[in-house]
Amino acid sequence: MPDSSSAFSTRSRTREGGKQRLHGSIAHDLGVAITSGRHKPGEILSNEIEFSERLKVSRSAYREAVRILAAKGLVESRPRVGTRVTEMTRWNLLDPDVLAWFFEAEPSREVVDGLFELRMIIEPAAAALAAARRSEVQLATMRRALEDMQRLTLKTEAGQAADRDFHQAVLDATGNPPLASLASTIGAGVRWTTFYKGRKHKLPPDPMPEHWAVFDAIEARDADTARRAMEVLVANALSQTAEALAER
Structure with a gap:
């Protein structure tokens, strides 16, 4: 399984509304990694235990980030399978965040x-x-x-x-x-x-x-x-x- 932590860091990021909460930062960086193609459709992301231990963040922050991405159609989570990147046809391409993630990469x-x-x-x-x-x-x-x-x-x-x-x-x-x-x-x-x-x-x-x-x-x-x-x-x-x- 590819190392999802290589696609992003969890440092605080400043936005127009101030600093994002940690789960927002995680969702942002994962979103950029997915829309840029670093995480391909069908790929299974690191589970929450592995992810939280590797980057020293709470499991709840990772779960919330995954919920954000799932609401935008970028991933889906299933018991005993994990969190899978979905096909672009399922992404909410009209979502302003998704558009931002596309243009932050190439x-x-x-x-x-x-x-x-x-x-x-x-x-x-x-x-x-x-x-x-x-x-x-x-x-x-x-x-x-x-x-x-x-x-x-x-x-x-x-x-x-x-x-x-x-x-x-x-x-x-x-x-x-x-x-x-x-x-x-x-x-x-x-x-x-x-x-x-x-x-x-x-x-x-x-x-x-x-x-x-x-x-x-x-x-x-x-x-x-x-x-x-x-x-x-x-x-x-x-x-x-x-x-x-x-x-x-």
Whole structure:
């Protein structure tokens, strides 16, 4: 059986919400190991006794980490068999944590293409609906997000957060609650593709014109133009990400 402890350390990690609890850190590192392919589908992970003794952590922390991964579809646990890595078809690829784990390693082209295909289906349609249904308050939220994004740039975490706020505001302006509920997935996709491009030095020189084009069309209540502008925005983001992937 491969040594699952080689895939990660249990050191504390700082996140936007502060330090994760130990089981969250274990789940994170195991999640990255699984999504990066270091643990293959069908592989049986170390049992909780072996794992806890090797890394000097409590068995309860490991069990909780496994429960987190199981809830996201990455593993399944069975009596007398152990914890097995599942096939990717069972993973919750819309979960923001799972997307983050993919991009913290080297995401496969299959996953990246699938994510952008999803965005291309959802976001242009959302932009068209937003153009027809947005309120003045929602429009002001979009404008404020773009102004912050322009001022702070995508080279900063705050600028990247403003980018996500803009995309979320567009989804909110559709007036469609099920569609708006996808904001966390779309936001995670925007966040981690931007992070990955930045890591590969492939951020666009000026992403603002295509974002303002979407905003201007929504402001003008021009649904067709809003749809086309968002298609251009998403297609350009895919092109930049594909270029970064090609260099690894």
